Amino acid sequence: MAAERLKDHSKESRTFKARAVLAFFVVIVMLCVLVVRLYYLQVIEHDRYAAMSEANRVQLQPVPPTRGLIYDRNGVLLADNRPSYSVTILKEEVSDLDATLAELQSLIPLTEREIESFKKRLYQRRRPFESIPVRFRLTEDEIAKISVNYHRLPGVRVEAELIRYYPYGASLVHAMGYVGRINEKELGRVDPTNYAATHYIGKLGIEKFYEDKLHGEVGFQKVETNARGRVMRVLERSDPRPGSDIVLHLDLRLQQITEKLLEGRRASVVAIDPKTGGILTLVSTPAYDPNMFVTGISSKNYNALRESPDLPLFNRAIRGRYPPGSTIKPIIALSAIDSGIVTPSYTIFDPGWYSLTHGGRKYRDWKKVGHGRVNMYDAIAQSCDTWFYDVSHKMGVDPMSKYLGMFGFGHVTSLDLPEALGAILPSKEWKKKSRKTSWYTGDSLNMSIGQGFFVATPLQLATAMAVIANRGEWIAPRMLKGTKIINDAGAEVLEKPDFSGGKLPPADVVLNKDKHWNDIIKGMRDVMHSKRGTARRAGANSSYEIAGKTGTAQVVGIKQDAVYDADKLAEIHRDHALFVAFAPVEDPKIAIAVIVENGGGGSSTAAPIARKILDAYLLGTDPLVEAKDDK
Amino acid sequence: MISNREFERYMPEAHDHLRQRPSLWSYTRLDGWLLLLLFLLCGFGLFVLYSASGQDMGYVTRQAIRMCAGFVVMVFLAQLTPRFFGRWALWLYVIGVALLVCVMLFGVGAKGAQRWIALPGFRFQPSEIMKLILPLTVAYYLAHRPLPPSFKHVFISLALIGVPTVLIMKQPDLGTSLLIALSGVFVLLLSGILWRYILIAVGIGAAALPGLWAVMKDYQRQRVLTFLDPESDPLGSGWNIIQSKTAIGSGGIDGKGWLSGTQSQLDFLPESHTDFIIAVVAEELGLIGVLILLTLYLLIIARGLVIAARAPDSFGRLLAGSLILTFFVYVFVNIGMVSGLLPVVGVPLPMVSYGGTSIVTLMAGFGMIMSVYSYRTMLLK
Numbered sequence A: 001m002a003a004e005r006l007k008d009h010s011k012e013s014r015t016f017k018a019r020a021v022l023a024f025f026v027v028i029v030m031l032c033v034l035v036v037r038l039y040y041l042q043v044i045e046h047d048r049y050a051a052m053s054e055a056n057r058v059q060l061q062p063v064p065p066t067r068g069l070i071y072d073r074n075g076v077l078l079a080d081n082r083p084s085y086s087v088t089i090l091k092e093e094v095s096d097l098d099a100t101l102a103e104l105q106s107l108i109p110l111t112e113r114e115i116e117s118f119k120k121r122l123y124q125r126r127r128p129f130e131s132i133p134v135r136f137r138l139t140e141d142e143i144a145k146i147s148v149n150y151h152r153l154p155g156v157r158v159e160a161e162l163i164r165y166y167p168y169g170a171s172l173v174h175a176m177g178y179v180g181r182i183n184e185k186e187l188g189r190v191d192p193t194n195y196a197a198t199h200y201i202g203k204l205g206i207e208k209f210y211e212d213k214l215h216g217e218v219g220f221q222k223v224e225t226n227a228r229g230r231v232m233r234v235l236e237r238s239d240p241r242p243g244s245d246i247v248l249h250l251d252l253r254l255q256q257i258t259e260k261l262l263e264g265r266r267a268s269v270v271a272i273d274p275k276t277g278g279i280l281t282l283v284s285t286p287a288y289d290p291n292m293f294v295t296g297i298s299s300k301n302y303n304a305l306r307e308s309p310d311l312p313l314f315n316r317a318i319r320g321r322y323p324p325g326s327t328i329k330p331i332i333a334l335s336a337i338d339s340g341i342v343t344p345s346y347t348i349f350d351p352g353w354y355s356l357t358h359g360g361r362k363y364r365d366w367k368k369v370g371h372g373r374v375n376m377y378d379a380i381a382q383s384c385d386t387w388f389y390d391v392s393h394k395m396g397v398d399p400m401s402k403y404l405g406m407f408g409f410g411h412v413t414s415l416d417l418p419e420a421l422g423a424i425l426p427s428k429e430w431k432k433k434s435r436k437t438s439w440y441t442g443d444s445l446n447m448s449i450g451q452g453f454f455v456a457t458p459l460q461l462a463t464a465m466a467v468i469a470n471r472g473e474w475i476a477p478r479m480l481k482g483t484k485i486i487n488d489a490g491a492e493v494l495e496k497p498d499f500s501g502g503k504l505p506p507a508d509v510v511l512n513k514d515k516h517w518n519d520i521i522k523g524m525r526d527v528m529h530s531k532r533g534t535a536r537r538a539g540a541n542s543s544y545e546i547a548g549k550t551g552t553a554q555v556v557g558i559k560q561d562a563v564y565d566a567d568k569l570a571e572i573h574r575d576h577a578l579f580v581a582f583a584p585v586e587d588p589k590i591a592i593a594v595i596v597e598n599g600g601g602g603s604s605t606a607a608p609i610a611r612k613i614l615d616a617y618l619l620g621t622d623p624l625v626e627a628k629d630d631k
Numbered sequence B: 001m002i003s004n005r006e007f008e009r010y011m012p013e014a015h016d017h018l019r020q021r022p023s024l025w026s027y028t029r030l031d032g033w034l035l036l037l038l039f040l041l042c043g044f045g046l047f048v049l050y051s052a053s054g055q056d057m058g059y060v061t062r063q064a065i066r067m068c069a070g071f072v073v074m075v076f077l078a079q080l081t082p083r084f085f086g087r088w089a090l091w092l093y094v095i096g097v098a099l100l101v102c103v104m105l106f107g108v109g110a111k112g113a114q115r116w117i118a119l120p121g122f123r124f125q126p127s128e129i130m131k132l133i134l135p136l137t138v139a140y141y142l143a144h145r146p147l148p149p150s151f152k153h154v155f156i157s158l159a160l161i162g163v164p165t166v167l168i169m170k171q172p173d174l175g176t177s178l179l180i181a182l183s184g185v186f187v188l189l190l191s192g193i194l195w196r197y198i199l200i201a202v203g204i205g206a207a208a209l210p211g212l213w214a215v216m217k218d219y220q221r222q223r224v225l226t227f228l229d230p231e232s233d234p235l236g237s238g239w240n241i242i243q244s245k246t247a248i249g250s251g252g253i254d255g256k257g258w259l260s261g262t263q264s265q266l267d268f269l270p271e272s273h274t275d276f277i278i279a280v281v282a283e284e285l286g287l288i289g290v291l292i293l294l295t296l297y298l299l300i301i302a303r304g305l306v307i308a309a310r311a312p313d314s315f316g317r318l319l320a321g322s323l324i325l326t327f328f329v330y331v332f333v334n335i336g337m338v339s340g341l342l343p344v345v346g347v348p349l350p351m352v353s354y355g356g357t358s359i360v361t362l363m364a365g366f367g368m369i370m371s372v373y374s375y376r377t378m379l380l381k
Helices: A002-044 A046-057 A097-107 A112-123 A140-148 A169-176 A184-189 A205-209 A211-215 A252-261 A299-307 A325-338 A376-382 A385-395 A397-406 A428-435 A441-448 A458-469 A515-529 A602-618 A623-630 B004-010 B012-019 B032-052 B057-079 B082-106 B126-143 B151-169 B174-190 B195-215 B218-228 B239-251 B277-310 B314-338 B356-380
Strands: A058-063 A077-089 A132-135 A156-165 A179-181 A200-202 A219-225 A231-238 A246-248 A267-273 A278-285 A348-350 A353-355 A362-364 A372-374 A480-486 A492-495 A547-553 A576-583 A590-596 B108-110 B113-119 B122-124
Touching (some): A002 B174, A002 B277, A046 A058, A252 A623, A267 A458, A325 A385, A325 A458, A362 A385, A458 A576, B032 B057, B032 B277, B057 B356, B082 B151, B082 B314, B277 B356
Antiparallel strands (some): A058 A219, A077 A156, A179 A200, A267 A590, A547 A576, A576 A590, B113 B122
């Protein structure tokens, strides 16, 4: 037994040793396999994996430039950038999007529409690891609620970004426009590299027209990110070039005074500095708060704006096409005297109506009993329709169209208001083309008092005033005064805008006789400062001389023998009240057009408003304060 | 009892020792070489773990505490004689299998697998201690049979191996069950099992592969498919292996430097401080670092095999041999998996991966190997 055990023992030991050696050999072979594998990965394939590791680690991120600011002529900030906190979702980190949204919804209120537009953004063009905003403008409370629940919400973050803020809200929306979140269509139009990090773009007005100046140039940074896309450190950075700050001709004080004067009305005022063409005031009421549009307006608010009968979204100042009424009479008179049809002393007797043929249709004067004997000066001062019927009958439509055209009617002459309309300047050719009928003499009579086919925008009327104030010299209306730049000396200076690349400005109005300027300006002065001038009340007691013209535009036609009774007409069928002017006459500093929709008479409604604006600009008074003192 | 003379005849290599007085060191009953190598390995592991855990001293401290606990267990087991383990082998086996049955009935776990037994204030994985019990039991069984084992003994050994393997496979934990089965198989292979049995087993194994596929769970099949083609799902199940290969490959020959691995420090590498820690070694310390680590492993295995070969009886030889080979399999499977040679199975890198039970079990195994070593020196006294 023992011998057998010993014998076994020896043999077993030998067998074991043989197997152990074999096992060790196998171990070495297998370790070699590992070494070969690692050699393959680390030496032969090293470059490939090093590149993959670099691609994992390093991301090129665009850095959005800060949008340029907008100032008024006195340096008041009109459009600012403010930090806003948004809650965003990084899709790469979220496994179940709906669950995350539901979780988020339990913390902060999210509307259906917000979720819908979030999902829309999700499928838009997007960089990898770019987070998508769910809700903007979080309150402190909401930020806190999300922050403490971060651990339950992988991929959800609160991010700060600078967004446009308009401190004066509705006051300037029609003058400046606004920015809003960039949409797919706009992304297709802009340089994708420069807009790689930009989420907002000018949608309207100045913000849209000067988008290139205001946007700036995108910067880039090479960042090291971890597996969850979080930036660990910045490796390299080329700073973005911020957008240029721009200065407008706009006078915020005047704008706000004007807005107050028009409160509660559907109205528009445009005021221009004739020397520079700078638009001092551009008001259209009612207006709306552009801040609502920056991060996306709710459909409820938008529908309310869209369905309001007062059309707050409608920019009356540059798109409202109104019959100019009597406000164009100075230019009609100018076309008659400068074409040599009549002289300023040409006198007629006005019985209160005019007819082309004996016993034919009566073209009424606004004054039923007539103005009696009137020459051109009287006709302008008293707004005598009959004198203009007679003169337009004599000269026909062609001189009227020609002269009105020279003053910018029928065209867009503004340089940087992208939404401005050219409205309609009627002519024989125009009527043939659009109405397919020939021009009738009656059309000429209507046109001479600014009725009929002729429509113009408040901006066009103010522009025409500026041209008269400049005695024919054309300085196109513009919003932009200059761009703030740092000069070589390191000081901040205002660089004058270069409009040469745009459309050509209209040719200066050159009259056959320069004296004719004096003639019509005298007529317009008489409107304000003569005993029988239609706006003598508005012109009374002024320390400077005003050249103006009232206008009352019919909204509904009046039957031949009917009597116009404002009280009986529904408000929306009342006449529009218009007034145009420039002042002071000797050295014009401001040209203005006022339109109050359904405001009644130009002399009773529009002219007093204009006078207050002129006083505010020229004398520095505040009509709102004075009104209080009166009481 | 065998006499010294007789012993000398059959253990000629022990001759030199007989002429020396037993040193003070030998009273500790620890193998100095193995101890030194284990210290180096643990040090290396802690060094890498500091980087892999995102420079978190907390991890390093906890790991060091576990290593200390492991050393205590090792030193304790080294004091016992192999015979002591042998006496308890069958009992331990019965208890182990009973615990595995308990896991199946009342076990707790996560992700659809039941692997733990929860006792108040403490929970453990019976499959972990089975890693020691099974080779012990099979070695004990075969050591008392004439070797090479007869067909009947081989069959009984396979049955001993089969029961816990199937139980663990059912948890399901395919990786552990295969490793445990392998530790039993190593005993058989080292016992001198006839080559024709081995060839037959290989043949049957190859034929059974499709059957294995059929009993695999969906996630296990997914792992195999991912292994075969990681690019098929680069952000899902293929992510791990793509990122670990990227980490290894980008490390190059000399690495990106300790604490400077971008894949690991920026969290691209999943499980960087546990199962995938070798990728951190490869990325930060390069091929050189990996070779140093592999050399340490190789020396430990060589020393283990030497101890096994010098053991005076079959039981000690088989026990020490199978434990050390199982140790190697952990190394091979882990590195093979992380480098994309093998499918992803949850096997930690011995002594380097962060994790409690694995280290204590491994150290207990070394304790048993040292017991085999000291039993030999005990005979010399």
